[in-house]
Each structure stands twice: as structure tokens, then as C-alpha cells.
Amino acid sequence: MVDITEKEMDNPTFKSDTVLSDVHLHCPNKRRLMVRLNAVGQPVFLSYFTLLWNTEDLASEKHKREATTEREYQYRSGDELCDEDRNNLKERELNSEVEALLDDDGDLEVVRRPRSASDLEAEDLLRDRVCPVILMKGEEDAFEDKQKCTCSDAVKIEHTMATPLEDVGKQVWRAAFLLADYIVFKRDAFRCCSVLELGGGTGITSIIMGTVAKRVYCTDVGEDLLAMCEQNVALNKHLMELGRGEVKVKELDWLKDEFCTDPEAPYNWSEEEIADLHDHCTVIMAADVFYDDDLTDALFRTLYRITHNLRNSCTVYLALEKRLNFTLRHMDVTCEAYSHFRSALNDLENLQDSKIKYTAEPIKVDFCQALIYERIEQLELWKITAEQLT
Ligand SMILES: C[S@@+](CC[C@H](N)C(=O)[O-])C[C@H]1O[C@@H](n2cnc3c(N)ncnc32)[C@H](O)[C@@H]1O
Known part of the structure; x- marks a missing residue:
């Protein structure tokens, strides 16, 4: 393993750029198992993301969530409450807070705490620094996630x-x-399919698929990214063997018009693989790939080109x-x-194309969670049907 200086370990990841x-x-203070430095010197961490596979898991998680919601309701953390509950709660909180601020005559007493320079400094530090506890190789026993998961x-x-x-692809x-989540929820629809993921990053979605x-x-x-992705596929081989599926990690650059077939390139495509993709692929998917307008345009061009071949x-699934x-x-x-994404999607739907008709619709994001994360309202899932006309 590469020798890491103490300074690198203390401040491993967070810089302003x-x-x-x-x-x-x-x-923030979770124990993180740092396993190595990658080829460009970035610290690589190993995380275990719990999967709630079966309906019992899902039901018990739902039950837990409901119980938490009740607890949170009692203890005044509104995060998971539905809007109506949240509004009622806020109103009640506001009323009681307002009451607490009224003086004997009913006038509002506003108490302002003086803010010292050290307060502001401390706040700045809190904002900039999220300090995980970094564990190194040999300290795996203290890695709490590992104990939790089989x-x-x-x-x-x-x-x-x-x-x-x-x-950014090196993060999840x-x-x-x-x-x-959607793949787990609709798993019967994806059984035995051939799938292409664009911008797969660490490979987590492909692994679930x-x-x-x-x-x-x-x-x-x-x-470097593709190597990390391949390593993740290897780490989770046992999950895929259950369904006899396989994940192949390949280079596909939206800014290029061709598949990479250069025999010197480590993640190149063979002619057989390209033919297999063209003959059998019925699902294309991508997650979090719309953050730069030029890349968005390039991705839509790639989608157009591949679906035509x-x-x-x-069916194309786009999560964002x-x-x-x-x-x-x-x-x-x-x-x-x-x-920009919505306008590119619109253009695709309005294409006058004699070979393919594209139809896009948003999927309602109310399906169960198979992974534990914050399902914020800014998350969207789109389904595009690319129907062959000839
Ligand atoms: C925000 S990351 C999302 C990664 C992963 N899908 C996820 O959600 O965790 C965007 C991904 O798009 C990939 N990407 C950016 N430009 C690309 C290009 N020209 N061709 C192919 N992939 C590209 C990045 O390498 C990265 O993996």
C-alpha cells in the first residue's frame, strides 16, 4: 500500500474546489474505512450500503420509518413529515414560540445574542469541515458498517x-x-434484459441491475474511474451470481461518435460486444448526468445514435x-x-424521425426505498420510450 503521510490522513478530502x-x-462523523490511494493520489473509501431486498425488509423499514416519523413528530424534527403534518406542527411550534417571546403586556420581546468573532470562526469551520473518522487497513474491526451488513x-x-x-463519477x-430503488421495485420487468448504463460512475446502479x-x-x-468501477463489480460478484447476471465495464465517451475498439485501451469493446449490445439491448439508464449543458447535449446525441442502431x-430511464x-x-x-435537460428532452420528443418515435414521461417517485438515503423532492425519474417505427 502507498505510504500516506499523517497530514494527508488528517485532511484527506475536503478542499474548496x-x-x-x-x-x-x-x-459527518461516521467511521470511514480508507482502503488505498488511487492512481491519482485520491483516498479511496469502502462503504457498505444496506439493501432492503424483500418485502419483509421493505415492510419493516416502512414500519421503522413510520415509527421514526411518529417519534420525530413528538420530538419536533419535521424532516420526514408529510406537508400537512409539517405545516400543523410548524404552526403549533410557532404559536408556542411566539407565546414564549411575549412580555406581560403581550409585546414581542426580541432577544439578540451578540455574535463574537470566535462564534463566526467556529461556524465557518463547521461549514467547511466535515470530519469523518478515517480508519486505515488493519482497523476494519472498528468499521461499524461491516458489522451491520451480511x-x-x-x-x-x-x-x-x-x-x-x-x-465526480468517483462518488455515489x-x-x-x-x-x-426503481430497479429493485420493478425487478421483474428487468429480469434477463440486456442493459446499457451511461455515466455509471462507481457502478452501483449497474451492480443492482x-x-x-x-x-x-x-x-x-x-x-482510473473505470478501474474503480470494475473493482466494485468484483466486490459484489456474489450478488449478481444469484441471478446469473454479469456487468461488463466499458469505455463510452458521449463526446465521441464511436465505441472505443482500440485494442490498447483497457476498457475497449470487441466487435462481438458491440453486436451483442445492438442486437439485445432493450434498456438504457443513466443517473445524475445532467450538470453541464455541453455534456447534456452530448449525452442526448449518444442516446439518439445508440437507439438508432x-x-x-x-426504454431509457434517467434519474436526476x-x-x-x-x-x-x-x-x-x-x-x-x-x-437545459428539459429542453433537450423536449427536442428529442419533437424530432421528426421516420425510424424512431421518442415519448417521455416522468415516473412518480413514490415507490419503496431499497437503499437508505434521503429521498428529497428534487429527485426525478424519467422514462423515455424509443419505439422503432420500421
Ligand atoms: C455525477 S456523476 C454520476 C455517476 C453515477 N451515475 C452516480 O449517479 O453515482 C456523472 C458521471 O458522468 C460521467 N461523464 C461525464 N462526462 C462524460 C462523457 N463525456 N462520457 C461519458 N461519461 C461521462 C462522469 O464520469 C460521471 O461518472
């Missing part, structure tokens, strides 16, 4: 925790969980998280990457 997925942010009820994923934008994103589908081509770009009609930003240009909260 990096992005961190909420999936990894979720439990082999078949968890997916093991190696990932980094914060990366520059060009390396919430939309990948949403898509994985691999538990039911016959073959999944999990694609992305960058040797398929022998059969095909709408990211809201306040922009000075608009002086408002906007969601530009999402707007």
Missing part, C-alpha cells in the same frame, strides 16, 4: 469522498440510489437531482442544468 456528494455527507444485504462500494468536478450520487438483468454494460470515461425498441442555485444574473433561484 472540490464537490462532495450528499450521500457521503450524510453522517454479504447479500449490502452492496460494497469503493469511492472517493470529494473530488474536482471532472472526477443520490440519483443513482433512486434509480437503484446486474442482480436481475442478464447483462449490463456499465460505461463511463477515464481509466438497436435492433429493438428500447434538480439542483437549485441562486444566481446574480437572474436574481432568483434557478435550475439551469435542469432547464
Whole structure:
């Protein structure tokens, strides 16, 4: 293993020019097992994501969620409450808080706490630093996730925790969980299918799909990322063997018009694999791939090209998280990457094409969770039917 200095270990991931997925942010002081540095020197962590496979698991999780909701209701944390409950609760809280602030005559007493410089500094530190407890090889026993999970009820994923934008695929994103949930929920529909994933990142969605589908081509770009993805496929082989599925990790760059067939490239396609994809693929999927307008356009071009080369009609599933930003240009909260996605989707549907008709519809996101994460309302799942006309 590469020698890591103490300084690197103390401050392993978080810099101002990096992005961190909420999936990894979720439990700030969680113990994280760091397994190695990757080829570009980034620390790689191993996480176990619990899978709620069967209906009993799902029912008990639902039961747990309901119990938690009740508890949270009692203890005033509104996060999981439905809107109506939340509003009632807020109103009650507000009333009691307002009562507490009234003086004897009923006037509002506003108490402002003076803010010292050290308060502000401490707040800044809290905001910038999310300090996981980093465990190194040999300390696996203290890795709480490992004890919680047995082999078949968890997916093991190696990932980094914060990366520059060009390396975002090395983290797991919430939309990948949403898509994985849908696959588990609709698993009978995907049984024995041939599937293509675009921008598969760590491979988590392809691995879940691999538990039911016959073959999944999990694609992305960058040797380092593809190596990590392949390692994750190997770590979860036992999950896929149950359904005799396989996941093949391949390079597919949306900015190129051809499959990579260069024999020197480690994740190249053979002619047989390309023919297999064209002959058998009926499902294409992608999660969290709409964050840059040029890449969005490139992905839609790739979708168009591949669906035109398929022998059969095909269904495309796109999971995404709408990211809201306040922009000075608009002086408002906007969601530009999402707007661009919707306009590209619209263009695809309106194409005058004699070979394929594309129809898009949003899927209602009310299906059970098979993975544990925050199902925020900005998550969306789209289904596009690419119907062959000739
Ligand atoms: C935000 S990550 C999502 C990864 C994974 N689907 C998930 O949700 O965890 C976006 C993915 O798109 C991939 N990507 C970006 N540009 C690409 C391109 N030109 N061709 C193929 N994949 C690309 C990235 O490498 C990355 O894996």
C-alpha cells in the first residue's frame, strides 16, 4: 500500500474546489474505512450500503420509518413529515414560540445574542469541515458498517469522498440510489434484459441491475474511474451470481461518435460486444448526468445514435437531482442544468424521425426505498420510450 503521510490522513478530502456528494455527507462523523490511494493520489473509501431486498425488509423499514416519523413528530424534527403534518406542527411550534417571546403586556420581546468573532470562526469551520473518522487497513474491526451488513444485504462500494468536478463519477450520487430503488421495485420487468448504463460512475446502479438483468454494460470515461468501477463489480460478484447476471465495464465517451475498439485501451469493446449490445439491448439508464449543458447535449446525441442502431425498441430511464442555485444574473433561484435537460428532452420528443418515435414521461417517485438515503423532492425519474417505427 502507498505510504500516506499523517497530514494527508488528517485532511484527506475536503478542499474548496472540490464537490462532495450528499450521500457521503450524510453522517459527518461516521467511521470511514480508507482502503488505498488511487492512481491519482485520491483516498479511496469502502462503504457498505444496506439493501432492503424483500418485502419483509421493505415492510419493516416502512414500519421503522413510520415509527421514526411518529417519534420525530413528538420530538419536533419535521424532516420526514408529510406537508400537512409539517405545516400543523410548524404552526403549533410557532404559536408556542411566539407565546414564549411575549412580555406581560403581550409585546414581542426580541432577544439578540451578540455574535463574537470566535462564534463566526467556529461556524465557518463547521461549514467547511466535515470530519469523518478515517480508519486505515488493519482497523476494519472498528468499521461499524461491516458489522451491520451480511454479504447479500449490502452492496460494497469503493469511492472517493470529494473530488474536482471532472472526477465526480468517483462518488455515489443520490440519483443513482433512486434509480437503484426503481430497479429493485420493478425487478421483474428487468429480469434477463440486456442493459446499457451511461455515466455509471462507481457502478452501483449497474451492480443492482446486474442482480436481475442478464447483462449490463456499465460505461463511463477515464481509466482510473473505470478501474474503480470494475473493482466494485468484483466486490459484489456474489450478488449478481444469484441471478446469473454479469456487468461488463466499458469505455463510452458521449463526446465521441464511436465505441472505443482500440485494442490498447483497457476498457475497449470487441466487435462481438458491440453486436451483442445492438442486437439485445432493450434498456438504457443513466443517473445524475445532467450538470453541464455541453455534456447534456452530448449525452442526448449518444442516446439518439445508440437507439438508432438497436435492433429493438428500447426504454431509457434517467434519474436526476434538480439542483437549485441562486444566481446574480437572474436574481432568483434557478435550475439551469435542469432547464437545459428539459429542453433537450423536449427536442428529442419533437424530432421528426421516420425510424424512431421518442415519448417521455416522468415516473412518480413514490415507490419503496431499497437503499437508505434521503429521498428529497428534487429527485426525478424519467422514462423515455424509443419505439422503432420500421
Ligand atoms: C455525477 S456523476 C454520476 C455517476 C453515477 N451515475 C452516480 O449517479 O453515482 C456523472 C458521471 O458522468 C460521467 N461523464 C461525464 N462526462 C462524460 C462523457 N463525456 N462520457 C461519458 N461519461 C461521462 C462522469 O464520469 C460521471 O461518472
